[in-house]
Amino acid sequence: MKALIPVKCRDDLKEHQILVPEQISDVHIESIAFGTHQYPCHGILHGGHSLYLSESLFKKLLLPYEGNIHVFVHEGTLHLGPLIGIFTAGFTSSMIRPIGERSLFFSKLLSTERKVGAYMFLFGANHIDWKEGTMEGFMFTEHGWKKKILPFPHVVYDRLPNRRTEKHRLLAQTREKMQTDYAIPWFNPGFFNKWDIHQKLMIEENIVPYLPETHNDVSIAKMEKLLCKYPFIYLKPTNGSLGLGVYKIIYNREEETYYARYKNEDFVNKLQRSSSLEALLTHVLKNKDLSCYLIQQGIPLLKVDDSLVDFRVHTNKDEQGNWVVSAMAAKLSGKGSITTHANSGGVIKTVSEIFSDKTEQEAVIHKLSLASLLISNAIDTHMPGFIGEIGFDFGLDKEHKLWMFEANSKPGRSIFYHPKLRNEDILTRKLSIEYAVYLTEHTIKNPEGVFS
Template sequence: MKALLPVKCKDSLKEDAISIPDTLKEWPVSSIAFGTLQYSCKPTYHTGGTLYVSKKIYEELMLPYEGKIHLFIHEDVLHLGPLIGIFTAGFTNSIVRPIGERTLFFSKLLATEKKVGAYVFLFGANHINWEDGTMEGYMFSDEGWCRKTVPFPHVVYDRLPNRRTEKHKLLSETREKIQKDYAIPWFNPGFFNKWDIHQKLMIEESMVPYLPETSNKVTIEKMEEYLAHYPFIYVKPMNGSLGLGVYKIIYDREKGLYYVRFKNAELQNKLMRFSSLETLLGTVMKNKDLSGYIIQQGIPLLKKNDSQVDFRVHTNKDENGRWMVSAMAAKLSGKGSVTTHMNSGGVVKTLSELFPDEVDHADVTQKLTQASLLISESIDTHLPGFIGEIGFDFGMDKEKRVWLFEANSKPGRSIFYHPKLRNEDILTRKLSIEYAVYLTEKSIQYPDGIFS
């Protein structure tokens, strides 16, 4: 049983008493739980729509504040929640900006808790008190940030900022301990590896049409082979992000010259010319370990106003654990840029801005929606753990065929700077919390984790 009700502390109740709306009378209750804490209780019933708990139970359960939250009744236990811990790194000593430059993002994310009916807090590996089973979490309210002691959560949402941080020994050990020793669902663990995703998708015949030809053997022979078939190729890091480390290589058959576009260490867009691939690799990729790169077929993209266009699509799981498209936008490349990223001069447009014709707009939207939902399901099937959101970078050629360039497990949010994507920005945050509600309900129903 699941319900969404206000929960309040009532001083007049006896120490072990709770007062439940009589609409829930058919489900017996003998104890009450919050996070990993559970206490015996004696229920009474009333005709109102609020759950009242005694002051002692309110304090013992470490409820952060009175509010409207979910109630789950399972095997005579009334669970309050969900209590969602967002795991990250990079905390500062400032209560005003506890997570530095990312404080604004997290304040927006935590501000959605009341819309969904949940308690959400931010924590890092050093905020865990393993001995007494509590955490010193950062919570956000109308008054700003504050620290509160809370029990271990029902669910953890992984928002580690980058791959380097994720590999830190303390952080990986923390994740493993919470998952294995406490059977707490941990969603969105790990950054995707481009080659790994490509291989897993290639298993399914329905995925193959979306995938550019790709190889993890970055050799001169393989590059020559690709350039004989395609107008240009990309050389990309398997674990890259933000378009960093991407090289676009073009072969001019008439002149016998190779051109390469890339972003240098100063983040400037560069174009260089070489007489051979050996010289090109020896110059622009001289000290790079090519075993960490892939070669990918170049796709001549749809163009608007002389700029190449690709698309960012966000998918999220909803409160029923089903995939849905939560945001969609077009990105136009900056001058001389190898990618459409905003840090390379790219511009974000809504699909209606780019395709004012209703038929065109509907066609592009339908194709991107179909591709993103099919690929989300496939990735979810083939990768371990709980995945709650994916950010896709798609290309579309002149025939409007959709191509998958990249899938991101922790998608950036630069497209949401566009003023007309504000609702999508809110929706993507809300859905992350709603998916945590779903995982909470399932973990209560299957405490041994058999639903994973």
């Protein structure tokens, strides 16, 4: 059984005593657990609604504070939680901003824990005491950031900031050891590879119509061929993000000239031209290896106020482990930009701000919701590990046909700067914790099955 109940400490109880409320009184309890810590206990029934622990047990379990949390009972053990560890990197020596500029995002995420009934903390590879089976976790309290010694968590939510960090040997070893030696589910474990995702989705007949023609065997000849077929093409890094390294290649037949639009390392929009595609690529790529890129069909996107529009859709798994649409927004490109990213002057709008006609609005929302849930389930089926959230970039062409450009396992959160998307901001954070509740319950009840 599972219940959300107040858990409190009592200094008048004997060392191993707990007072068990009526809603779980039909279960014989022999031990109590929090994260990976477990101790024998003696349960005494009482008529209240709270679960009371002796001061000794409360301290041994390393419970950080009293509060309303989930209680799972399985085979005579009462499990308190979930205890969710958020794994990241980039810690500083400051307790005001322990994770640098990302501290604000994490403080918002951790402050959602009490709405769901969970304990959450941040940790890095260097905060683990393997010998003691504990971690030094960073918790966000009403008094700001605090360090607490905690047991190993029920689940780990991976929030490593970038691909380079993810490949670091110590961080990869930490993930492997916690999953293998401790059977701790680790969700959103890696950044998606664009080509890998494309190949897996091409297996699904009902998803193929959403996918632009894409190739990973990039060559001048292949690009020339696609430029004969489409008005323009995109050259994209297989493992890129934030629109960096994306080139829009256009061939003007009248001028017999090739153009490349792109954004440089300083996020400045650039336009380069040449009579030769090979010369153009040599100039803009600066001898970068073409094998690290994909070429993709260019889609003439819908325009609003002379700006290109695409759409960001967030999907999350809920407390039942089902995919739901959690947020949706339109993104308008900045002047001279080939992408709608905020760092290129892109503007966030709600779907209703883009489409004033109610019928059109509803039709677009329906299309985006249907496609994002369909593709979320397909990715979940074909990708290994536990996936709890995905951010999609979609586009509508001039005929209102929907195209999926990208799927991100660690979606950015720039759309939530829009004041009308505050509820969605909270919902996406809440759902991440609810999915951790789901994983916790399933791991407790069937530790082998959850990894199968």
